[in-house]
Amino acid sequence: MTSAKSPLMGSGRLIDENSFKERMIVLFTKWETLLALLFVLEIVVFSNITPYFLDYFNLMNASFTFMEKAVMALPMIFVIMSGDIDISIASIIALVSFAMGYAAESGVDTAGLILIGLSVGTLAGMFNGFFITKLGMPAIAVTLATQSLFRGISQAVLEDHAYTTYPESFAFFGQGYVGDSLIPFELVLFLALAVIMGFILHKTTYGRQLYAIGNSKSAARFAGIYVDRVRFINFTLNGLFCGIAAILLTSRIGSTRPNIALNWDIETITLVVLGGVSIMGGRGTVPGVTVAIFLLGYLKFGMGLLNISAKIMIITTGVLLIIAVLLPNFLDLIKAKRKLRLQQVRQN
Amino acid sequence: MEPMKPKEPILEIRGVNKFFPGIKALDGVHLTIRAGEVHALIGENGAGKSTLVKILTGVYFPTSGEILLDGEPTEFKDALDAQSAGIAAIHQEASMFPDLSVTENIFMGHHLIHPVTKRIDWKSMKRHTRELLKRMELDISGDTLVKNLGVAQRHMVEIAKALSLDARVVIMDEPTSALTLREVEDLYKIVRQLKREGKAIIFISHKFDEIFEICDYYTVLRDGKYIGEGRVADSSVDTIIRMMVGRSLDQMFPKSDSLFGEVVLSVHHLSQTGFFRDVSFALRKGEILGFFGLIGAGRSEVMRTIFGIDRASHGYIELKGNKVSITNPRSAMKHGIAFVPEDRQNQGIILQMSITRNITLPQIHDIAKASVLNSSLENRIAREAGEQMEIKAAGYHVDADTLSGGNQQKVVLAKWLATHPEILILDEPTKGIDVATKAAVHEFVSSMASRGLAVILVSSELPEVMGMSDRIIVMHEGRITAQIEAKDGDTDEIMKAATGHEEEAV
Ligand SMILES: Nc1ncnc2c1ncn2[C@@H]1O[C@H](COP(=O)(O)OP(=O)(O)OP(=O)(O)O)[C@@H](O)[C@H]1O
Ligand SMILES: [Mg+2]
Numbered sequence: 091m092t093s094a095k096s097p098l099m100g101s102g103r104l105i106d107e108n109s110f111k112e113r114m115i116v117l118f119t120k121w122e123t124l125l126a127l128l129f130v131l132e133i134v135v136f137s138n139i140t141p142y143f144l145d146y147f148n149l150m151n152a153s154f155t156f157m158e159k160a161v162m163a164l165p166m167i168f169v170i171m172s173g174d175i176d177i178s179i180a181s182i183i184a185l186v187s188f189a190m191g192y193a194a195e196s197g198v199d200t201a202g203l204i205l206i207g208l209s210v211g212t213l214a215g216m217f218n219g220f221f222i223t224k225l226g227m228p229a230i231a232v233t234l235a236t237q238s239l240f241r242g243i244s245q246a247v248l249e250d251h252a253y254t255t256y257p258e259s260f261a262f263f264g265q266g267y268v269g270d271s272l273i274p275f276e277l278v279l280f281l282a283l284a285v286i287m288g289f290i291l292h293k294t295t296y297g298r299q300l301y302a303i304g305n306s307k308s309a310a311r312f313a314g315i316y317v318d319r320v321r322f323i324n325f326t327l328n329g330l331f332c333g334i335a336a337i338l339l340t341s342r343i344g345s346t347r348p349n350i351a352l353n354w355d356i357e358t359i360t361l362v363v364l365g366g367v368s369i370m371g372g373r374g375t376v377p378g379v380t381v382a383i384f385l386l387g388y389l390k391f392g393m394g395l396l397n398i399s400a401k402i403m404i405i406t407t408g409v410l411l412i413i414a415v416l417l418p419n420f421l422d423l424i425k426a427k428r429k430l431r432l433q434q435v436r437q438n
Numbered sequence: 439m440e441p442m443k444p445k446e447p448i449l450e451i452r453g454v455n456k457f458f459p460g461i462k463a464l465d466g467v468h469l470t471i472r473a474g475e476v477h478a479l480i481g482e483n484g485a486g487k488s489t490l491v492k493i494l495t496g497v498y499f500p501t502s503g504e505i506l507l508d509g510e511p512t513e514f515k516d517a518l519d520a521q522s523a524g525i526a527a528i529h530q531e532a533s534m535f536p537d538l539s540v541t542e543n544i545f546m547g548h549h550l551i552h553p554v555t556k557r558i559d560w561k562s563m564k565r566h567t568r569e570l571l572k573r574m575e576l577d578i579s580g581d582t583l584v585k586n587l588g589v590a591q592r593h594m595v596e597i598a599k600a601l602s603l604d605a606r607v608v609i610m611d612e613p614t615s616a617l618t619l620r621e622v623e624d625l626y627k628i629v630r631q632l633k634r635e636g637k638a639i640i641f642i643s644h645k646f647d648e649i650f651e652i653c654d655y656y657t658v659l660r661d662g663k664y665i666g667e668g669r670v671a672d673s674s675v676d677t678i679i680r681m682m683v684g685r686s687l688d689q690m691f692p693k694s695d696s697l698f699g700e701v702v703l704s705v706h707h708l709s710q711t712g713f714f715r716d717v718s719f720a721l722r723k724g725e726i727l728g729f730f731g732l733i734g735a736g737r738s739e740v741m742r743t744i745f746g747i748d749r750a751s752h753g754y755i756e757l758k759g760n761k762v763s764i765t766n767p768r769s770a771m772k773h774g775i776a777f778v779p780e781d782r783q784n785q786g787i788i789l790q791m792s793i794t795r796n797i798t799l800p801q802i803h804d805i806a807k808a809s810v811l812n813s814s815l816e817n818r819i820a821r822e823a824g825e826q827m828e829i830k831a832a833g834y835h836v837d838a839d840t841l842s843g844g845n846q847q848k849v850v851l852a853k854w855l856a857t858h859p860e861i862l863i864l865d866e867p868t869k870g871i872d873v874a875t876k877a878a879v880h881e882f883v884s885s886m887a888s889r890g891l892a893v894i895l896v897s898s899e900l901p902e903v904m905g906m907s908d909r910i911i912v913m914h915e916g917r918i919t920a921q922i923e924a925k926d927g928d929t930d931e932i933m934k935a936a937t938g939h940e941e942e943a944v
Binding site: 293294295298299301304305306308309310311312313314315317357372373 | 576625747766767768770771777779784785787788789790791796800802803806809810811916
C-alpha cells in the first residue's frame with residue numbers, strides 16, 4: 091500500500107517537487123530572498139546616481155546611524171515571534187541613559203557605567219515581564235504604561251537639562267573602531283549579537299519554543315512548554331539589549347537628554363516587521379531582519395546623499411511596511427497559482 | 439419508501455481534479471447528489487473527502503473538472519457564491535469566531551437587515567437563533583460567547599449556522615466526531631427532517647453505524663480516486679470497507695488479556711469546584727481503564743487536572759504510592775504521563791508547524807545537547823513515530839495544516855507515543871480516524887498495554903470503551919456513578935449510569 095520512496099507518502103499520488111526549477115521557485119518566493127535582492131538593487135541604483143555611496147569609508151561610517159536600533163531589533167524578534175509586543179523600549183533607553191548620566195556625573199568610571207547600563211535595562215525589562223506574565227496583563231497595555239513611566243523619570247529629573255560629562259574611555263563604544271581598521275565597534279558588536287540570536291532562534295530549544303508559542307499558546311502549554319517563563323525571558327532580554335543600545339547611543343552622542351531615542355520603539359518594530367516577522371507571531375527569521383536593517387539604514391543614507399527630504403523617507407518606509415505585511419499572503423497566492431498551472435500543463 | 443425512480447440530480451460532479459503542492463487530493467472524482475437523499479461520502483483519512491467539500495463550497499477551486507447545478511455547469515468563485523447557490527456546509531475543522539456570541543456566529547456573513555430601518559435586525563436574528571437552538575434541543579443562550587462553549591456545543595452551533603442558511607444542499611463533514619450519543623440522536627432527527635423537506639444532504643463519517651442508520655446512498659473515494667457508489671440498503675459494511683481500503687478488515691477490538699501489575703496512578707477524592715467532585719480511582723500497570731459519560735460529565739476536566747493543566751480544589755494524586763503535586767504539564771511528563779487532548783485544533787497540534795516539529799515538541803529538551811537541537815535525531819524520532827501511525831502526507835517537512843483531519847489526529851497520537859510514557863491518557867483518541875487506522879490504533883494501544891503501559895481511555899463511543907477497556911468508570915455530572923469490569927459490562931447498565939436516570943437508556 092505504500093510507495094517505495096517513503097512509507098508515509100500517499101500511494102503513487104505524489105508530484106515531483108525536487109526539480110531545480112521547483113526549488114528555485116520556492117527560494118525566490120521567500121521574503122528574505124526578496125529583501126536581499128532589494129538590497130542589491132538599492133546598492134546598484136545609488137552607486138549609479140552618486141559616487142559617494144559605494145565608498146568603503148562612507149558605508150562603514152553610515153552604519154553608526156542605525157546600529158543601536160539594529161541591536162534593539164534582535165530581542166524584539168523574539169517578543170513579536172511569540173505573539174507579544176513591547177513599545178516601551180525607547181523609553182528604556184531614556185531611563186538607562188539617564189541612570190548612566192547621573193552616575194557619570196557623580197564620578198562612576200566606565201566599567202561602572204556599563205554595569206549600571208546593563209542592569210538598569212535588564213531590570214526595566216523584567217518589570218515589564220512581571221506585569222505581563224505574572225499578573226497576566228496584556229503586553230500592549232503594560233508597555234504603553236511603562237513607555238510613559240520610564241521616560242517620565244528622566245523627564246521629571248532632567249527637565250530641559252542634560253548630562254554631558256562622561257569618562258573619556260566611555261566614548262569608545264559608540265564612536266570607536268575595531269583595532270586599526272575602519273570597522274566601527276558598533277557594527278561588529280551587532281553582527282556578533284545577530285549571530286548569537288540567530289543561533290538561538292533557529293538552532294536551539296529556546297527558539298523552537300518561541301515558534302510554538304507564537305503559533306498556539308495553548309498547544310505549546312499542552313506540550314509542556316513553560317509559556318510564561320519564555321515570555322518573561324523575552325522581555326528581560328529586550329531590557330538587556332536596550333541597555334546595550336543605550337550604552338552605544340549615549341557613548342556616541344556623548345549626552346543624555348529626556349528626548350533621547352524618541353520614537354525608536356516604532357522604528358525598531360518597523361525593522362522587525364519589515365524583516366518578515368509576522369506581527370501575529372510564529373513566523374520570521376533573524377537573517378530576514380538583519381537584511382531589513384541594512385536595507386533601510388542604507389536607504390536613509392543614500393537618500394541623505396541625494397538630499398531627499400526625510401518625509402519621503404517616512405513614506406517609503408510606510409509603503410515597504412505595507413508590502414511586508416501583505417506580501418506573505420500574496421506570495422502564497424502566486425505560489426499556488428503557479429503550481430496549478432504547472433500541474434495542469436503536466437496533466438495534459 | 440417510494441419505488442426507486444431516480445430523481446433528477448441537484449448537484450453533480452464530473453471528473454474533478456484537485457492538486458496541491460506535492461499531492462493529488464482528487465483525481466477524476468464523480469458524485470451525484472439528489473434531493474431528499476442522504477448521501478454518504480466514504481473514504482480513508484486523506485482520501486479527499488474534505489477537499490471535495492471545500493470545492494463544493496467555493497473554498498477551493500478545482501484544478502479541472504465540472505460541477506453541474508440543476509444540470510447547468512457552474513463555478514463557485516468563493517464561499518459566498520456557493521452559499522447563494524444554496525450550498526451550506528459544516529466543515530470538519532471548526533471555523534467560528536470565539537469572541538463573538540452564538541447569534542453573531544450563526545448569522546456571520548448573512549446578517550438579517552430590518553426591512554424598514556435598513557439596520558442590522560438583531561431582534562429577528564435573536565429570535566431565529568432561539569428557534570434554531572430549540573429545534574436542535576440545545577440548552578444554550580444565543581448571547582453566550584462561543585469560546586465559552588464546549589467542543590460538542592460548538593459543533594452544534596456550527597450545524598445551526600448551516601441550517602440558518604436554509605440551503606438546498608447541506609454538507610456535513612464528520613458532524614458527529616465531536617458529539618456524544620444524545621446529540622447524535624438529535625442530529626439524526628434534524629437530518630431526517632431536512633430529508634423530508636426535500637433537501638439533499640452529504641454526510642461524511644467514519645462510523646458505519648451512522649452511515650447505515652441515516653444514509654440512503656454512498657460514494658467511496660480512495661487516494662483521491664472515485665471507487666464506486668451504491669445504495670446503502672443493498673450493501674454490507676464489509677463491501678464498503680473493501681472498497682475503502684482495498685481489502686477486508688477485521689473490525690473486532692483486539693483486547694488481549696493481560697496481567698496487571700502494581701498500581702501506578704491512584705487518584706483520591708479529587709475535586710474541582712464546578713466541574714467534578716470526589717473522583718477516586720486506581721490505575722494499574724498494563725491496564726486500560728475506560729472513562730465513559732456524556733458531554734459535561736467532567737471526564738476531560740479530570741484528565742486535565744491529572745496532567746497539571748488545571749488545579750484541583752480538593753484531593754490528591756499518588757504515583758506508584760507516592761503523593762505527588764503536578765502543577766504543570768511538564769512535571770506530569772517528567773512523571774511519565776502523556777496526554778492526548780480532546781481539542782486537536784487548539785491543544786493537540788500546531789497547524790503552522792511541520793509534522794516533524796509537532797511530533798518532537800514535547801521532547802525538544804531530550805533531543806538537544808546543551809539546548810542545541812540535533813536535527814538528524816529529531817527527524818529520526820519523528821519518522822519512527824509517524825510511520826507507526828502511518829501518517830499520510832507529502833513529506834514530514836510540510837505544515838500540519840495541509841494534512842487531512844484524520845492525519846492530523848495521527849500526528850497528535852504519534853507526538854505523545856514518541857515520549858514513551860508509562861501512563862497514557864487518551865481523550866477521544868480516534869476522533870476522525872478511519873476504520874482501518876482505528877483498528878491499528880486499538881491494536882497498538884493494546885499491545886503497549888500488554889507490555890506494561892497503563893492507559894486511560896476517555897471516549898464517548900460506547901463500543902470503543904467496551905471493546906478496549908479492562909475496567910470502565912462511568913461519570914455523570916462530575917461524579918463517578920459506576921465502576922464496571924468490562925467483561926461483565928452491559929450496555930444498559932452503563933448508559934443508565936451515564937445518564938443518571940433509571941428509565942432513560944438510549
Ligand atoms: N491545503 C492543502 N495543501 C496541501 N495538501 C492538502 C491541503 N488540503 C488537503 N491536502 C491533502 O489532500 C489530501 C486529501 O485531504 P482531505 O482533507 O480531503 O482528506 P479527507 O478525506 O477529508 O480525510 P479525513 O478523513 O482524514 O478528514 C490529503 O493527502 C491532504 O494532505
Ligand atoms: Mg476530512
